[in-house]
Amino acid sequence: MLRYLALVLFVGLQLSLIAQMQFEPGRDLKGTVAFGIAVLVITVIGFLSAIQNFNKTLTTKRRISRDLVQTKEQLFAIDSLTRREVGAWLHGVLQPQLMRIARNARKQGIPALEAIADDLDDISEKLVRDYAHDLYPPALHISLEAGLTALLDGRAELDLDPALTDVADIGIEAVLTSKAGSTEVRPQRITLGPDLAYSVYRIVEEGVSNAWKKASTSRVKVTIAVAGGELTIVVTDDGVAPNSTITKGLGLTVIDAIVNQNDGNYELDGVDGNVNFRVNLRFSPVLSREKIAQHVSAQIYER
Amino acid sequence: MNNERPISVMVVEDDVEFQSLLVEVISGSADLVLRDVFDSIESFCKAWSTHHGTEEWLPDVFLADVLAGADPKVDTPTVLSAIRSEGYNFAVVLISSLELAHLIKIFQRRNPRGWRALKKSSRLSGDEVIQALRDAVDEVGRQ
Numbered sequence: 275m276l277r278y279l280a281l282v283l284f285v286g287l288q289l290s291l292i293a294q295m296q297f298e299p300g301r302d303l304k305g306t307v308a309f310g311i312a313v314l315v316i317t318v319i320g321f322l323s324a325i326q327n328f329n330k331t332l333t334t335k336r337r338i339s340r341d342l343v344q345t346k347e348q349l350f351a352i353d354s355l356t357r358r359e360v361g362a363w364l365h366g367v368l369q370p371q372l373m374r375i376a377r378n379a380r381k382q383g384i385p386a387l388e389a390i391a392d393d394l395d396d397i398s399e400k401l402v403r404d405y406a407h408d409l410y411p412p413a414l415h416i417s418l419e420a421g422l423t424a425l426l427d428g429r430a431e432l433d434l435d436p437a438l439t440d441v442a443d444i445g446i447e448a449v450l451t452s453k454a455g456s457t458e459v460r461p462q463r464i465t466l467g468p469d470l471a472y473s474v475y476r477i478v479e480e481g482v483s484n485a486w487k488k489a490s491t492s493r494v495k496v497t498i499a500v501a502g503g504e505l506t507i508v509v510t511d512d513g514v515a516p517n518s519t520i521t522k523g524l525g526l527t528v529i530d531a532i533v534n535q536n537d538g539n540y541e542l543d544g545v546d547g548n549v550n551f552r553v554n555l556r557f558s559p560v561l562s563r564e565k566i567a568q569h570v571s572a573q574i575y576e577r
Numbered sequence: 578m579n580n581e582r583p584i585s586v587m588v589v590e591d592d593v594e595f596q597s598l599l600v601e602v603i604s605g606s607a608d609l610v611l612r613d614v615f616d617s618i619e620s621f622c623k624a625w626s627t628h629h630g631t632e633e634w635l636p637d638v639f640l641a642d643v644l645a646g647a648d649p650k651v652d653t654p655t656v657l658s659a660i661r662s663e664g665y666n667f668a669v670v671l672i673s674s675l676e677l678a679h680l681i682k683i684f685q686r687r688n689p690r691g692w693r694a695l696k697k698s699s700r701l702s703g704d705e706v707i708q709a710l711r712d713a714v715d716e717v718g719r720q
Contacts, residue, residue: 365675394699395698416654416680417655427679441686445659447663
């Protein structure tokens, strides 16, 4: 505010000085000029200060924006870890405990206890299993293929890179003797790790869900390919292309976090009457052979 | 069923109580014989490595939990499927509280025969276990 006042004062004085020089040529203007210079100095200082403050604000905005991205990534990482841990506890601890109680109840041979055992089995097999699945699909512990096959059954066609499927060689011969005669050449299996596998799962889940939200969609296909250090997910549907660019809901906020975390990007485009939701993620490929060699061999050679 | 030697079975199960139930079921059946028991697929790999990967040491059928072990980094069906793809012949009966229908389809692509799935629950009977083991072995034959 003061800066604007100084600016107005400065401009006013300059105009007054010019007016005096025009209409009163003989008058001594030293005092007025000195005052004008002083106001000019103050104005320059004010502007310099304004520029400095602007830079500070810009830096603060950039820092807040960076912190926001980091916070989103951290929240997503915490969310993934919590989901995995709670899911593992539900599946690995609670379900066996419920089954044990139900089995002991059945052993008694009392109809009332058998009814309770039935209830416990229902809780374990439906509620607990479904909740555990919603948190972190246990099939992802096996492979991305296992998780996605269950997710997409009847909802979308899956075209998965052979290196991510059971067609690929997991490299079991790295720790076990290979039977002579097996000369088949197969691609090497790439493992994604639980976090990346879950990220891919969430992206596919979101993409397919969005594709089916359009009444015009009759077919959805998911293609996942790996090349070098890049993993590409494309969800293609035959529905009408959206009018605007991507509208950010909660699902896309999650995808944002995944993409930022994996140095990737995403886009929505339409080609030949199809709508493609394409996500690229950077990753460091780890061969299953290396994973097995590290994990299983370590146990084998512990003895 | 034919009247050959008993069907040899290896069990991979980390739940001690459930493991003892499976052992009890197998031991109680005249046409089944328990070859060995492991608490994880890594323990099995360790033992097989000790036996230098001899085919004779392998059973006719595995009765295996899908995710056995405290911190499973490698799942049971993936390893068993990989060993089968190396040319070894055995059947696999998977047992889990997971939904296994989709999983079996994945592994059937490389090794179409000799897979069965059992739902881990207090309703599971010994007869169901025995029948699944017999059916799986019938599909792949014996070594």
